[in-house]
Amino acid sequence: MAEATLPGVREDSPLVALLKDAGIAAAIAFLLALPLMGFQTLDSGTTVELQYRFHWVAIATVGVFFGRIVFTLLYRRAGAARSKAPGIVGQGMARVGEGLGRFLVPAFILFALILPFLPFADRREIDLATYVLIYVMLGWGLNIVVGLAGLLDLGYVAFYAIGAYSYALLAKTFGFSFWLCLPLAGILAAFLGILLGFPVLRLRGDYLAIVTLGFGEIIRVILVNWQPVTGGPNGISGVPRPTFFGLPFTNDPAEGETAFHEFFNLDFASLHRFIFLYYVILALVLVTNAVTLRLRKMPIGRAWEALREDEIACRSLGINPTNTKLTAFAIGAMFGGFAGSFFATRQGFISPESFTFIESAVILAIVVLGGMGSQAGVVVATLFLVLLPELAREFAQFRMLIFGAAMVLIMVWRPQGLLAHRAPTVSLGPGSGGAR
Amino acid sequence: MEYFTQQLINGLTLGSIYGLIAIGYTMVYGIVGMINFAHGEIYMIGAFIGIITFSLLGAVGITWVPLAILLVLIVSMFFTAVHGWAVERIAYRPLRGSFRLAPLISAIGMSIALQNYVQIIQGARIKPMQPVTRGNIPLMEANGFQVNISYLQIIIIVLTIALMAVFSLIIARTALGRSQRACEQDRTMASLLGVNVDRTISLTFVMGAALAAVAGVMVTMYYGVIDFFIGFLAGLKAFTAAVLGGIGSLPGAMLGGMLIGLIEAFWSAYFSIEYKDVAVFGILVVVLIFLPTGLLGKPEVEKV
Numbered sequence: 001m002a003e004a005t006l007p008g009v010r011e012d013s014p015l016v017a018l019l020k021d022a023g024i025a026a027a028i029a030f031l032l033a034l035p036l037m038g039f040q041t042l043d044s045g046t047t048v049e050l051q052y053r054f055h056w057v058a059i060a061t062v063g064v065f066f067g068r069i070v071f072t073l074l075y076r077r078a079g080a081a082r083s084k085a086p087g088i089v090g091q092g093m094a095r096v097g098e099g100l101g102r103f104l105v106p107a108f109i110l111f112a113l114i115l116p117f118l119p120f121a122d123r124r125e126i127d128l129a130t131y132v133l134i135y136v137m138l139g140w141g142l143n144i145v146v147g148l149a150g151l152l153d154l155g156y157v158a159f160y161a162i163g164a165y166s167y168a169l170l171a172k173t174f175g176f177s178f179w180l181c182l183p184l185a186g187i188l189a190a191f192l193g194i195l196l197g198f199p200v201l202r203l204r205g206d207y208l209a210i211v212t213l214g215f216g217e218i219i220r221v222i223l224v225n226w227q228p229v230t231g232g233p234n235g236i237s238g239v240p241r242p243t244f245f246g247l248p249f250t251n252d253p254a255e256g257e258t259a260f261h262e263f264f265n266l267d268f269a270s271l272h273r274f275i276f277l278y279y280v281i282l283a284l285v286l287v288t289n290a291v292t293l294r295l296r297k298m299p300i301g302r303a304w305e306a307l308r309e310d311e312i313a314c315r316s317l318g319i320n321p322t323n324t325k326l327t328a329f330a331i332g333a334m335f336g337g338f339a340g341s342f343f344a345t346r347q348g349f350i351s352p353e354s355f356t357f358i359e360s361a362v363i364l365a366i367v368v369l370g371g372m373g374s375q376a377g378v379v380v381a382t383l384f385l386v387l388l389p390e391l392a393r394e395f396a397q398f399r400m401l402i403f404g405a406a407m408v409l410i411m412v413w414r415p416q417g418l419l420a421h422r423a424p425t426v427s428l429g430p431g432s433g434g435a436r
Numbered sequence: 437m438e439y440f441t442q443q444l445i446n447g448l449t450l451g452s453i454y455g456l457i458a459i460g461y462t463m464v465y466g467i468v469g470m471i472n473f474a475h476g477e478i479y480m481i482g483a484f485i486g487i488i489t490f491s492l493l494g495a496v497g498i499t500w501v502p503l504a505i506l507l508v509l510i511v512s513m514f515f516t517a518v519h520g521w522a523v524e525r526i527a528y529r530p531l532r533g534s535f536r537l538a539p540l541i542s543a544i545g546m547s548i549a550l551q552n553y554v555q556i557i558q559g560a561r562i563k564p565m566q567p568v569t570r571g572n573i574p575l576m577e578a579n580g581f582q583v584n585i586s587y588l589q590i591i592i593i594v595l596t597i598a599l600m601a602v603f604s605l606i607i608a609r610t611a612l613g614r615s616q617r618a619c620e621q622d623r624t625m626a627s628l629l630g631v632n633v634d635r636t637i638s639l640t641f642v643m644g645a646a647l648a649a650v651a652g653v654m655v656t657m658y659y660g661v662i663d664f665f666i667g668f669l670a671g672l673k674a675f676t677a678a679v680l681g682g683i684g685s686l687p688g689a690m691l692g693g694m695l696i697g698l699i700e701a702f703w704s705a706y707f708s709i710e711y712k713d714v715a716v717f718g719i720l721v722v723v724l725i726f727l728p729t730g731l732l733g734k735p736e737v738e739k740v
Contacts, residue, residue, distance in 0.1 A: 028518065028521075031515065031518045032515075032518055032519060032522055035484075035485045035488055035515045036481065036484060036485070036488075036554065036557055036558065039488045039491075040557065040558060041484070041487060041488060041491070041558055041559070041563050042559075043563055045564075046564055046566060047491070047565060048491055048563050048564065049491070050488065050491045050495065056557075152537065152540075199721065199725045200721065200724070202725075203724055203728055206465075206471055207724055209471065210471075210675060210676065210679050211717075211720065211721055211724060213672065214672075214676065214716075214721065215717070215721075217672065217713060218713070218714045218717050218718070221713050221714050222711075222714065224710075225710040225711060357668070357672075358548070361548070364541065364544070365541055365544065365545070368541045372537070397556060398552075398556065400548055400549075400552040401548075401549055401553055401556060403548060404545045404547070404548030404549030404550070405549045406545070407541060407542065407544065407545025407546075407548070407549075408526070408527045408542050408545040411527075411531060411538050411541050411542040411545065412530045415531055415534035415535065416535070416538075
């Protein structure tokens, strides 16, 4: 392996420096691998026994040594090619995205619309698409808070949970239909967003982050412990399934009810419900996008972006920062609530397990990796972050490890996100748009 | 009263551990201005290295307790510090100077990756450990309730105070501490004046990781069980402690840690153990509303 790459080295740099660099990397890898990889703790009753795995340490060290050499060489070659036009790549990509947008977005929507009827679309594919769309919706909801208003929210999953639980409880207790519960869940989530936001939105960036994170944990702890209402760790099962405007998707409808397939003279297929659910979330997602795009053109949306760019300037121009932030928070929360109630009706079962901090982190990662404020970026990032681990189910054990590592690598590679779109929607003249 | 005293001791012990982790958060925040989300995982790694070293010493035959604890602390601090250094080098240094959220996302990714890395290589099951010290010192007794302070609790509290003193001295007196304070105030100016900023920041991460390792070893001895998931909640609470005390302030982190420990102990004792985390975060919110920069934090002046 080393011999194969040597000819390139002699031209670019002294071989010794390269070997020294790789040697240092290998030494660090050795120190990192020695304690945790070298010894495995096997529990035997009241204490642990050690198993020695020094060959792992050796593999890791040697692997890093040669990996470092290969990486350095590749990086140097790539760097030489790229150094001619630094910084243009990101803008170029965003511009390409805008140019293609006119053509791609309708194509994408069309594809989403006909997806269930495509020949390869089976239950698994439709389920996966539904799953992706839920995250797109959550990403767009959070995008309002983080991307547009610039408020760092680490507890977004709380609103998702509130939406899910309010749907489950309202539908189970009062027998409300999905279409009645959906706005109620959204309103409840928005209300809680305001309730939380009112005291904490005066805080600056990172303080806000930790308080929202704490809020997310509080909601989860309450869900786990408030047994009589939330069912505790067992969650709520038997959440009512949605009906097609009153027509249930069952093979054997109750007395006096007409099932969906009977009404439309179709053969019963369980797939109908999944297709219906898919269209519901697709509609919700499109509504979210439309609302967000409209809001961005309205004074309130402009105020969000202005606030993100410079809070002091906003205040001196007469924008009330607290109220403006509150609306962003509440609207973001509302979409989270919608997504939550859809999640509840799709799963038919909810438990606090689904609303852990990792979910918040994933949603935030979708927004930031996509490029904050970019609607298309959210879709790309969702496809990347949700679909990839889902397809890599075979490596179930390594799924989250790969996920975390990918987050780090993407950030290091493109800190501004996959599709950077930080420029405010409006700006005065050319050149002032990119100012931070 | 006796019950109260006992809870006070338990709370202080717990608070010492939170405080040690919180220092890592607060130092990093002070110098780089980012939340090092992976710090909780570093603490967890410290605990794992601790338990491995304990088993190794048992196998080698070193059973004299003070020596064993000392060796475990040194080994764990060293290897955990290497982890802390590597995390900074891989996930944060390339992002220095990019926008505010980038290192945070990178840190969250690092945290997820480290957690699952340890789960894969060490297994997901709970790791138990035999208690190292067993002794108690009875302090007072009344109404059949005995107030005890265990040797371990004494070790934890004393060690925390000693480490606090050492680190305060490092920050206040040494060249490294001066560089750290200089970087905290103005990184560009510091580098113009010949401070090696990269090295200073790396050393800050190393120091934070070493303290987290101490906390990890202490927790391993105190509770006797660890698993790969302990880093998340402990990290969250320690960060809460750092914010509560005023982030960027070293005594603030310790104070915040103690307060969080006490709140947790008393809430569990007098109200409900299930809602202790709610109490912790609730109090954080209340404090931040009235003192937006924490208890000992300096108010941030925003200039146009």
